[in-house]
Amino acid sequence: MRLATLKVGGQETAAVITAKGAVLVSTVNEVKGTDYATDMMSLIKKGQIPVMNEWYRAGGKAELEEMKTIPAAEMVYGPLYRNPARIFGIGLNYADHAGDIGSAAPKGFPGSFFKQADTLIGPGDDIHLPRLKEAQKTTAEAELGIILGQDCRDVSEEDWEKVVVGYTTILDMTEESILKGNDYLDGNPRYLTIVKNFPTFFSFGPQLVTPDEMPKDLMSVEVQSVRNGEVYAKNTISNMTHKPSRLVSLHSSIQGWIAGDVLSTGTPRAFEIKEGDVAECRICGPDGFEMAPLTNPVLDLKKHPEIKA
Numbered sequence: 481m482r483l484a485t486l487k488v489g490g491q492e493t494a495a496v497i498t499a500k501g502a503v504l505v506s507t508v509n510e511v512k513g514t515d516y517a518t519d520m521m522s523l524i525k526k527g528q529i530p531v532m533n534e535w536y537r538a539g540g541k542a543e544l545e546e547m548k549t550i551p552a553a554e555m556v557y558g559p560l561y562r563n564p565a566r567i568f569g570i571g572l573n574y575a576d577h578a579g580d581i582g583s584a585a586p587k588g589f590p591g592s593f594f595k596q597a598d599t600l601i602g603p604g605d606d607i608h609l610p611r612l613k614e615a616q617k618t619t620a621e622a623e624l625g626i627i628l629g630q631d632c633r634d635v636s637e638e639d640w641e642k643v644v645v646g647y648t649t650i651l652d653m654t655e656e657s658i659l660k661g662n663d664y665l666d667g668n669p670r671y672l673t674i675v676k677n678f679p680t681f682f683s684f685g686p687q688l689v690t691p692d693e694m695p696k697d698l699m700s701v702e703v704q705s706v707r708n709g710e711v712y713a714k715n716t717i718s719n720m721t722h723k724p725s726r727l728v729s730l731h732s733s734i735q736g737w738i739a740g741d742v743l744s745t746g747t748p749r750a751f752e753i754k755e756g757d758v759a760e761c762r763i764c765g766p767d768g769f770e771m772a773p774l775t776n777p778v779l780d781l782k783k784h785p786e787i788k789a
Contacts (some may be wrong), residue, residue, distance in 0.1 A: 493506065527688065574746060641691055650682070706759070761778050
């Protein structure tokens, strides 16, 4: 099953993706007499997505095709949800990306950082390059996002998938000129938080893909960093230094997880973005598997004094 948050009548509301478009969860409630939450965060926190998915796999998919549908051409995505308790990023998780800033990929513990929820934007929203004069090079990073489905601690690597409610596409931004130009930072991933938390530096969505819809061999999934429609870099999950199983398990034993937390697993390679560019994350896999792509246009606030950041 795939879900999304759509903008409808000035509101952001959860929907199930179908072959023809999307059916609002509120419509499912009306037709089926169910009481599912109608916003994505509540669906996650109440543990209702696995319940919906059981219905979907047991015939609900066909039932949805008969319900009132928002056609694909009329769908306007919002972020999957807003205000997750925590957004947790993994830096330099592929050797190629680590080389971009002259570092080795961290091997003992991952290079990890938190992002603030107010950095979050959705599909189609503008990425704002900072007005700060020291900010001279912003990069975008396509990443596989893992969405935690329950509060938990001390999850074993064998059981990591049991606490995951879904996957999504992510674009994570870095103000790289400050990171590389500051002698104190010296490109050290321990200080990535400083350059990761400008407004609009985390794009999230458009769809949540439940674990059963992912390829059985998650290691075969490919993440692509795309600039202006051209693939800049790509790599498979198998080439991560720290695999999803370790990332979920390790951090569950440190800060623990809260339902709705987002884990951004690292990028194959970052690419510089400038005014007028379009940044994109594509994720695909064997047998024609594809996630809906995530795209965001770029505006340079230095060139747009009229925009209040």
